[in-house]
Amino acid sequence: MLELISQNTYQVMPWKNGQGTTSQIAIEPPGTAFPDGDYLWRLSSAIVKADNSFSQFPGYNRLLSVWQGQGLRINHQDLLKSAILAFHGEEPIHAELIQGDVMDIGIIFKRGRVQADMKVLTVLPNQTQSIPLEQKIHFLFCAEGSFKAEAHTIAHGDTLKVTDQNVITITGGSGATKIYLIGLSAR
Template sequence: MRVLRAAEYRSMPWKNGGGVTTEVVVSPAGAGLDDFDWRVSMARVEGSGPFSQFAGIDRTLAVLEGEGIELDIAGRAPISVTRATDPISFPADVPTAAELIGGPITDLNVMTRRGRMTHSVERLVVSNPVEIRTATGTTLVLCLNGDVTVPGTEPVHLGPLDTLLPGPDIASLFIQSVHDTTLFVIRIGGISGND
């Protein structure tokens, strides 16, 4: 079981140079923006404008902080994404622009290389102990707020924006929280045996 602490995440410029992103984890380790299989990151969006494009990548976005954004994906009708809506998935290689609804936001981005990997992102609000089934492949649990504990011989504590990678030998996790806590459960799998 591996814990990634928020204080240890790496900050780097956006691909289009328009802001800064905080990389939570990338696979393979050390991969750059053009050669990752999958990547989990957070970004502070200070103004409206175009998104970076990533050839051959599928992307899911969720709002972590702020009022939200309106996304214009490939010229379709704008879609509102807020802290209350489900994460939205879309191709990262189509023209996409964002309009801030009410000031800066912080978002969560999960990206996988199309044809090699797939992913899903689920938002959970936890107030009572809950069991999270882990998937074949890689499962990550990002704690947005509050404080949660994974009991065990050596209990694991997650604070705000910490991320847990349980490992392939763990079939499920029991999560305990004293107060309402929002978690994002990210499941990443390979295609044709590419885990």
Template sequence: MSDPISPPGLVLVPRAAQRRVRWKNDGGWTTELAARPEGASEFAWRVSVAEVDADCTFSHFPGIDRSILVLAGAGFDLHVDGETPAHLRLGGPAHAFSGDRGATCTLVGGPTRDFNVMTRRGQLRHALTRSQAPTTLERRPGLTWVVHVVDGQTTVGGAPAAAGDCVIVEHVPEDTSPVALAGDLVLVRLERV
């Protein structure tokens, strides 16, 4: 469950409200930070943090575009059917792939936590980055941001957020002013197709 915060268009999802659930294939655990529509059996978008404790097979998500970014641990090699293996490491860029394809991972130095974004193909497209510098988020119709606080405390549009919290930044017709933020953050840009 999420709680509204001000100014309008910002929704705080505190760490305590996030759900830890089994992977779809029952191969591990993930903490669902936020999804829309909330509580629906099929999401338009979902963001989560997965615990990868051993070499494993990723869940199959037909019709879903995915991106993964290493948050903690040494990382892993991702083997997606039909693609060259991707070497995901802490501090490295996100990797995008199709949920239609089979995917396995091989850990390179022990357990890893990774940030996941999933969007329904044909409805939304997304971009996933990590930022440690002050930045500003654009606000306009059809554009939503999800901000995950990795470490410390920050403010998003003047609203406080602590490590583990997520803030959803949505467009509101009466306010198109950009949102300023800073800290160790993961930024997810979600745009309607």
């Protein structure tokens, strides 16, 4: 099953630590109050405009990537655009901007209950690709360009949710397309 999640429907909310805002793309179970509710996972994107310390999420693991801007210096190591960082939610993290604001995408998932992965795909203009899907739920976040999947057109900043499929066929738009593929399943 495919579901288009337009960026216009993302739920904007303050960071847990109050130092910025994030756009929640999806949360499981749906409607869970974040950050206080008992959730299995949460997918979101945030703009980072200043050096800051990350909110802590004990008992959760996190995957994070910069999809717009130069990158972040995380605990004195560079996290450049499109690189993916995995870390524990209770780990103290300090982030410094590298040459200006960035947009990141991140998944927070309950350790021991959920398995998650994230990778970056590049699709050439008008190229069609079949992408194997190994988890129960997948999100395809369009970080650059646009792409089509069945009857859906996924624009820059939008997300396609794919449930219970082994493969999805996509076609890139008129320019190069960069997609974050995030997979989730229960352990």
